[in-house]
Amino acid sequence: MLFNYEAITNTGEKKIGTVDASSRDVAIVAVQRRGLILSSIKEGVEDKGLFNLSFLGKGKISMKDVVIMSRQMSTLFESQVSALKAFNLLAGNTANKKLKNVLEEISEDIKSGVTISGSLAKHPDAFSDFYVNMVKAGEESGKLTQSFSYLADYLERQYRLTSKTKNALIYPGFVIGVFVLVMVMMFTFIVPKLASIIKESDVAIPLSTKIIMKVSDIFVNYGLFVLLAVVVFVVFVIKFAKTDAGKRYFDKLKISVPVFRNIYSKLYLSRIADNMETMLSSSIPIVRAIELTSNVVGSSIFEDLLREVAEDVKSGSSLSDAFSKHEEIPQIMAGMIKVGEETGSMGNILKTLGSFYGREVNEAVDTMVSLIEPIMIICLGLGVGILLSSILMPIYNIAGAQ
DSSP states (O other), rough: OEEEEEEETSSOOOOEEEOOOHHHHHHHHHHHHHHHHEEEEEEEOOOOOOOOOOGOOOTTHHHHHHHHHHHHHHHHHHHHHEEEEEEHHHHHHOOOHHHHHHHHHHHHHTTTTTTTHHHTTTOOSOOOHHHHHHHHHHHHTTOOHHHHHHHHHHHHHHHHHHHHHHHHHHHHHHHHHHHHHHHIIIIIIIIIHHHHHHSSSSSSSOOOHHHHHHHHHHHHHHHHHHHHHHHHHHHHHHHHHHHHHHHHHHHHHHTTSSHHHHHHHHHHHHHHHHHHHHHTTTTOOOHHHHHHHHHHHHHHHHHHHHHHHHHHHHHHHHHHHHHTTOTTTTTTHHHHHHHHHTTHHHHHHHHHHHHHHHHHHHHHHHHHHHHHHHHHHHHHHHHHHHHHHHHHHHHHHHHHOO
């Protein structure tokens, strides 16, 4: 949450600003770390105005923001810029207000002697455990530049892959939405007028026409109730999806439904291999790498799977044997990991697997996109054809009888 503060500098200059913190006490500490003498602080009032666009994600730190920041940080470190100056430079040049506040707080922490990883850990909304541990490994090994370079490369790959998967689902969703809207308008405004003509005639009404006329009556007489029921259902689904049971249900659905299974299963497998290869290359222990991967894999099903694998590895089992116990892990993946264990080239094997499943996801998405258009055209054509034929055929019969 945001806190508005008034403070005085060491030179007696009055300063007014805001700080983003989890509580009032944390906000006070953050202001004091900036070398300011606090005179007042209060919780900021969130803008609820007509033009408030926070619901569009303006107040959030997106994955894209973190990708760009990591790439810039890697470049600055390669140019021998100190950590404090690097974070100050990034804070002064970022367009995202929340990220700017986070970077300023990190700068103050570093100035106070806190490690970079320790400061990043205070902002879990922006930096995952995986990110923090990668930076920590870089600090301990003296390879901080390489760590940020690995993170930038990894996050960029994941961002491209995830974005492509999401964008592939936008087109069919849009088409279905437009189709539903058109059908609702036809049932509400057009069908009733044609139905009145059919009812006034003595022509026999086919069963399909009766069904469409009945549906039209429901839309005309109970349209508001139908709309209310749809809204309630959508709200319920959104609320349910945020619960643990809901997340598990939809995560299971993603890897069970044939249309999406090929994409999401390979997306998670690519993420697992890519995560672990990135962490192992930074000398993070295998068990810790598995545990951190479970936190960022993005699926509760695979999260539980990885936690079980971590426990098996702790108990002395090999990684390949631990993976082979789970049907969600393809045997080829477990087999290649076994080869990596026996030859001592685990990093290269995981990198190969990550690239392989990444390409598989891209191909699966491209295939789905290429098939969606003809399938949607056929389905929409059938829907509109059945509707029009059911209504127009009786009218033609009426015209022919006169």
